[in-house]
Amino acid sequence: xxxxxxxxxETKLNELNEENKQLIKIIDEIHMIxxxxxxxxxxxxxxxxxxxxxxxxxxxxxxxEMNRNNDSLFDRIHETRNxxxxxxxxxxxxxxxxxIEPNNAHTTYTRVDASDSSPMVRxxxxxxxxxxxxxxxxxxPRVYFRCSYAxxxxxxxxxxxxxxxxTVLVATYEGEHNHSRPSPVGFTDTMHENTxxxxxxxxxxxxxxxxxxxxxQGLNSNNCDKGIELIELQRVLAEKIASSLTKDENFNAxxxxxxxxxxxxxxxxxx
DNA sequence: CGGTTTTGACCTGCGC
DNA sequence: GCGCAGGTCAAAACCG
Numbered sequence: 001x002x003x004x005x006x007x008x009x010e011t012k013l014n015e016l017n018e019e020n021k022q023l024i025k026i027i028d029e030i031h032m033i034x035x036x037x038x039x040x041x042x043x044x045x046x047x048x049x050x051x052x053x054x055x056x057x058x059x060x061x062x063x064x065e066m067n068r069n070n071d072s073l074f075d076r077i078h079e080t081r082n083x084x085x086x087x088x089x090x091x092x093x094x095x096x097x098x099x100i101e102p103n104n105a106h107t108t109y110t111r112v113d114a115s116d117s118s119p120m121v122r123x124x125x126x127x128x129x130x131x132x133x134x135x136x137x138x139x140x141p142r143v144y145f146r147c148s149y150a151x152x153x154x155x156x157x158x159x160x161x162x163x164x165x166x167t168v169l170v171a172t173y174e175g176e177h178n179h180s181r182p183s184p185v186g187f188t189d190t191m192h193e194n195t196x197x198x199x200x201x202x203x204x205x206x207x208x209x210x211x212x213x214x215x216x217q218g219l220n221s222n223n224c225d226k227g228i229e230l231i232e233l234q235r236v237l238a239e240k241i242a243s244s245l246t247k248d249e250n251f252n253a254x255x256x257x258x259x260x261x262x263x264x265x266x267x268x269x270x271x
Numbered sequence: 272c273g274g275t276t277t278t279g280a281c282c283t284g285c286g287c
Numbered sequence: 288g289c290g291c292a293g294g295t296c297a298a299a300a301c302c303g
Contacts, residue, residue, distance in 0.1 A: 129276055131295060144294070276301070
């Protein structure tokens with residue numbers, strides 16, 4: 001191989017690396033939108049204040065605040081969605097994470113191994129257990145966690161297995177972390193959790209675009225049974241997406257290039 | 272030894 | 288006022 005050919009290849013690899021980074025960032029944005037959508041679904045699924053749903057005084061206050069925040073959350077989701085669609089089109093990589101950090105209580109559903117008795121939901125943050133209680137409507141104990149950064153960080157979460165499907169962990173988060181995620185390791189787990197809500201995803205492999213339709217809100221994530229259905233929906237969607245992508249020659253070529261580029265980069269670092 | 276987990280006791284709100 | 292249920296506290300045990 002001539003020096004000129006090697007230089008050309010290296011330039012191309014660098015370009016592919018850059019494109020790969022942009023794609024990763026776009027995927028991050030998509031997951032952020034899904035997380036935001038989850039919050040919206042949870043908020044909109046709360047019963048109205050005058051409903052017969054039994055709540056303590058604290059819960060009533062929380063609901064009032066949540067309803068007040070709904071309009072602005074709708075706007076933010078719409079705005080974020082539009083921005084991400086534009087970003088995908090032009091391969092922009094502006095991050096949205098700081099803008100859409102959750103500010104209210106929200107619930108996530110996580111499917112776990114049935115043999116796994118641990119109530120831990122890995123979400124990248126460190127938690128300290130401070131209580132456990134068996135509730136009336138569920139034989140599985142509800143476990144209470146506080147953020148390890150407490151008392152400076154006010155975030156709490158409750159984790160309980162679903163009464164209907166014990167392979168599903170229902171985690172309810174309250175408050176907002178006032179610090180950065182201590183470790184990026186758990187982030188993919190969080191994304192996994194946060195995909196357990198309805199959305200319509202379509203793939204256009206010919207021009208390498210992915211479109212998320214977040215307008216589909218026919219399902220209510222507050223209902224546990226539907227939460228489980230959504231997990232199944234998510235699984236089917238993921239399979240279809242994977243199937244579509246692996247059949248696409250352009251995607252495969254890009255993936256191979258990206259991986260080989262990364263390997264080349266690692267080799268250079270080691271040298 | 273310091274941080275975390277366990278677990279029974281205690282507190283609070285709500286319905287009757 | 289009483290009982291119930293959910294949430295929190297705090298001392299002891301545990302662990303790295």
